[in-house]
Amino acid sequence: MRWWLGVVVWLALFGGENGSVVSPEDQGLRAGNWGPGPGLLESSDPATEPSPEDLNATDLMTKLGSAFDVQFMSVNEPPEGLQAIDTSQFSFRRKKNGRLVPMGPMPQYIREVELGVVKLADGSRLKTQVPVKLKRKLRQLLWALTACPVGFKWRDLGARFWPRWIREGLCPRSSCSVPAGMKCRPLAAQHKTLLRWHCRSPACQWIKVQYPVVVQCSCACSSRSPH
Known part of the structure; x- marks a missing residue:
């Protein structure tokens, strides 16, 4: 460099089930090289959505236990909204x-x-x-x-996740080299444990899944670079 x-x-x-932690891939989560993954493919059948009784915050908080991270998770929609990006990590x-x-x-x-x-x-x-x-x-x-500072932005994962709002890390899209060519890429991620509403005939239940959150970015060669 x-x-x-x-x-x-x-x-x-x-100049899984029974309280076990399931991998993100098993539950339809895909980590993107920018941070947030693509939109999750969810069933349109309302019968597969959790009912109000299934969304009891006290019960779900007990089930999630110490895995609940107030810095990265929110039970209610964050007051700053979903569009604001926190750039406080900039140097x-x-x-x-x-x-x-x-x-x-x-x-x-x-x-x-x-x-x-x-x-x-x-x-x-x-x-x-x-x-x-x-x-x-x-x-x-x-x-x-x-510099490749991490920007953080809240994302709504939908009703089938709890907590449904999670704070994701984003890497800048701009070039980080002179001449231009190198890009900021995710360097490190933390896996946060969430609850996922999982339906398998004949019943549905909350199971634990892991969700990757980018926490560090670095300047690296483009993945398309011949070098």
Whole structure:
């Protein structure tokens, strides 16, 4: 990944059932490379939907137990709605004058970028006279350009899941490299346990299933890249 960091510096200097946990695939869940999976294929038969008696929050909370995660789950529709995206994980905040201010420690790979020397094609090394302040700004620029913060958005899974609202992680769609080409991809996910209304003749019941939530993104080559 350092080759494109060098380009930026160069430009700047010189540019189941019975309570068991069932896999997501077994229950129709598919994780997408963006975060939220495609729309779930549900039966249109209202007889396969849970009745009001089956949606007793006290009973379901007892069944789910300690797996209920208030940060990622909601019994009621979130007050901020389903369209708002929480970008609080972004590494910078904007000041009133429009400038971006870093939040948290600078990544190691940014700190290790060599700004005092440029290695030429013939193997020789050319020293540069870069002021400390400019070095800091260049590293912050690289940090901002290559950042892949996770954005979180609530999703309504429908009446056959409980809780039916879950907070999903999204990776930015924009390029995270110079030149453009690399994309932010999911790097890590946490599996949250939910209840799924499962019908198998002649009865229906709530069973536990796991739902993947993206919690970390990273800059990576496109899956279509020949490299």
